[in-house]
Amino acid sequence: xxxxxxxxxxxxxxxxxxxxxxxxxxxxxxxxxxxxxxxxxxxxxxxxxxxxxxxxxxxxxxxxxxxxxxxxxxxxxxxxxxxxxxxxxxxxxxxxxxxxxxxxxxxxxxxxxxxxxxxxxxxxxxxxxxxxxxxxxxxxxxxxx
Amino acid sequence: xxxxxxxxxxxxxxxxxxxxxxxxxxxxxxxxxxxxxxxxxxxxxxxxxxxxxxxxxxxxxxxxxxxxxxxxxxxxxxxxxxxxxxxxxxxxxxxxxxxxxxxxxxxxxxxxxxxxxxxxxxxxxxxxxxxxxxxxxxxxxxxxxxxxxxxxxxxxxxxxxxxxxxxxxxxxx
Numbered sequence: 001x002x003x004x005x006x007x008x009x010x011x012x013x014x015x016x017x018x019x020x021x022x023x024x025x026x027x028x029x030x031x032x033x034x035x036x037x038x039x040x041x042x043x044x045x046x047x048x049x050x051x052x053x054x055x056x057x058x059x060x061x062x063x064x065x066x067x068x069x070x071x072x073x074x075x076x077x078x079x080x081x082x083x084x085x086x087x088x089x090x091x092x093x094x095x096x097x098x099x100x101x102x103x104x105x106x107x108x109x110x111x112x113x114x115x116x117x118x119x120x121x122x123x124x125x126x127x128x129x130x131x132x133x134x135x136x137x138x139x140x141x142x143x144x145x
Numbered sequence: 146x147x148x149x150x151x152x153x154x155x156x157x158x159x160x161x162x163x164x165x166x167x168x169x170x171x172x173x174x175x176x177x178x179x180x181x182x183x184x185x186x187x188x189x190x191x192x193x194x195x196x197x198x199x200x201x202x203x204x205x206x207x208x209x210x211x212x213x214x215x216x217x218x219x220x221x222x223x224x225x226x227x228x229x230x231x232x233x234x235x236x237x238x239x240x241x242x243x244x245x246x247x248x249x250x251x252x253x254x255x256x257x258x259x260x261x262x263x264x265x266x267x268x269x270x271x272x273x274x275x276x277x278x279x280x281x282x283x284x285x286x287x288x289x290x291x292x293x294x295x296x297x298x299x300x301x302x303x304x305x306x307x308x309x310x311x312x313x314x315x316x317x318x
Contacts, residue, residue, distance in 0.1 A: 010208035018201055020157060021248040027161035028244050029193065033186035034167060037178060070273055078283040087284075091292065098271040104244055110156045111247040112254065112263065119310045120264050123303045127268075131295045135288065138295075144287045 024107045032103055035065070048085045055089035060128050063096030064121075065103065073097035091132035099124040193242050200245040204252055217257035224259065232262040233300055236269030243270065260311055265304030271296045 047062075048055050059080075063073065077090040100121050101108065108117035172179040220228050239246055250263050272293050273280075280289045 007209065010205060013208045014201060014205040017204055017248055017252060023157040023161040024247075025193070025197065025244055026190075027157070027164040029189050030161075030164045030168065030182075030186055033182045033189060034164070034171065037182040037185055038171075070276055071279065074276070074279055074283045081284075087288075095271060095292075095296070098273070099268055101243065104247075106156075106160050107244045108247055110160065111251040113311075115311050116260060116263070116307065120267065120303070120307045123264075123306050123310075124268060127299045127303050131292070131299055134295055135292045138291050139288060 021111070024110055028104060028107045031106075035103060048080060048083075048089065052086050052088055055086055056092045056129055056132055059085075059089035059091075059093035060096045060100075060125060060132070063093040063128070064100035064125060066097050070094075070098050086136075088132045088136045091135050092128050095128035095131050096125060099128055193245070196240070196242060197245055200249055204249055207249065207252060207256075220253060220258040220262050222259055224262070228259060228262050229265065229301060229304075232265040232304070233269045233297060236266040236300065237272045237274060237297075239266070239270055240275070243267070246270075259308065261304035261308035263304075264307035265300045268300035268303045269297060271300070 047058055050058070066073065073094045077094050080090050080093070081087065102121070105117055105121060108120075168179060168182070171182070218224065219231060224231070246267075250258070250266065254260075254263060277289060277293075280292075284292075
């Protein structure tokens with residue numbers, strides 16, 4: 001009897017969560033689709049070529065705004081590398097693509113708290129730039145790049 | 146209903162309405178682009194739906210099996226190294242869209258999951274196991290290995306920083 005109540009209670013909680021989250025997820029997907037359609041990825045390719053630091057900041061910014069599948073960041077990154085963009089800038093783009101989510105910020109704020117979401121995204125943005133430089137310099141240090 | 150849930154419920158509907166308004170405005174300005182965006186939306190939604198089903202099944206199991214006491218022991222303030230390892234591995238192994246996981250983490254937070262471990266979980270999701278062969282193909286094996294190591298290290302650092310900053314603000318109030 002008590003077990004049945006526990007199952008019912010858990011199911012009720014899950015359904016309540018579902019209805020709380022549903023508008024956020026649908027809104028999120030609608031917003032993502034809108035941005036991906038209005039600002040296609042090809043636009044970003046022509047923006048690079050301003051030196052390592054500016055390119056890295058640009059790469060990190062594009063990755064932060066982008067909301068597509070991570071696979072798209074590898075494809076774009078590969079294209080950019082082929083086009084002469086530095087590995088540091090490409091790494092920053094690839095890392096922020098999966099760690100920073102400007103488009104997801106409203107959903108993250110609503111479910112995990114605004115302060116948490118804002119701090120997490122700022123720290124992730126800075127960390128991505130650090131990781132980009134560290135990765136490439138580590139490879140260079142060991143003569144692997 | 147907890148305060149955070151009421152806030153997210155109202156805010157969620159408002160967010161959806163605002164997004165729909167943006168579509169209406171774009172529809173008036175450029176109907177062709179709006180149809181393109183909606184087609185993209187249905188395509189993505191079809192991909193996300195099975196994942197959402199899995200996440201809600203996990204939420205149901207978590208509600209059924211995870212008592213706040215147990216969550217606090219494994220993912221709370223006292224969880225220690227066990228908590229960090231769980232968060233990093235959980236993030237690496239989690240698949241699908243991140244916003245589906247926000248719901249799960251929000252539930253665990255209410256049951257006592259530590260803020261630092263939520264941030265660590267979200268950061269370590271950057272290590273995408275199923276996509277590693279592709280990353281190796283595009284950037285090389287050594288690059289992939291070095292990048293993944295830094296991502297794991299920074300997932301812990303970012304967790305500590307996010308918790309510190311969030312708590313500093315809360316304590317000042």
